[in-house]
Amino acid sequence: MKESFSLDALLRDNIRKLVPYSSARDEFKGEASVLLDANENAFGSPYSKNYNRYPDPLQHSLKDKLYEIKGVPPEQTFLGNGSDEAIDILFRAFCEPARDNVILVPPTYGMYEVSANINNVAYKKVNLTADYQLDLDGIAAAIDAHTKLIFICSPNNPTGNSIRRQDMETILVNFDGVVVIDEAYINFSKQPSFTKDLQEFPNLVVLQTLSKAWGLAALRLGMAFASPEIINVFNKIKPPYNINQATQEIVLDALQGVAQVNDWIKSTVAEREALTQALIKLPQVQHITPSDANFILVKLEEPRALYTYLVDLGIIVRDRSKVELCEGCLRFTIGTPAENALMLKAIAAFYSVVED
Incomplete structure (x- = not known):
């Protein structure tokens, strides 16, 4: 286990001294028949279901259910309004x-x-290598006394590949700040999650989301997993009721659908392979980065013109052709078989017209 990490030394002084806001639902826990402590509307809501009471500020039921699925205890789990709140x-x-x-x-x-x-x-950029892996020497050279966080996305967006685990462990061992590993796409990868290593690395924060494999993007629920001490810091800073009651209820219900989600993951991975094989046969496709995510990064001829052509057909992909190290690339999210077939047909038609 890493010994040199000091959370207290890393925290901003004002955060270390911060006394968090104590909400009505923090001060009273349990059941009661008359709630007159939080200035709520006692008559109900102008809706078919009452949402007049404030939600659980720490989402205990939701974290308990996530524990069954993710294997991370509630005291090591933070829930946010998307991963962006945790960031x-x-x-x-x-x-x-x-x-x-x-x-x-x-x-x-x-x-x-x-x-x-x-x-x-301030941020220091240390570009990935040509094969989209970490430049360990470059990162080591960039670290100084004021470097507090290192962000690593694996599987990476927009490239789709997983970062070598040994390289991430090297940074965790040698960096005394916080290492943030963003695993938004981990469900589509064979790589094990770093949530299994939270005890070994007290400077590790793992980000995940329910927006991708779980199909709950509209509900905006992100997760951060870390030591209990870091999670306590998150809870000090977050707004009192950052996850609304409706979201908590809907997500809790959706988490019963593990089997359905696993089926979707298998279908997505199969479609990812089929789409890759179909695209690579086109002479205008120059390279497809091997992907562990639910998208592929494709280098091809005339990317901007193809992007515009697809938009005109109502097919929306992501133009990454001006992003450094992704020059000439479009990013294709894996859709349903019918959506993928429609896109392939459109791409083939575009290049057929261009060639003529």
């Missing part, structure tokens, strides 16, 4: 504006940089 809290907890910095490894998820800018925190 923002990490900056606010550990990074002193205009003084501290974080390390990003592009091409990667763009919200890390956006959150850094919002919080006035």
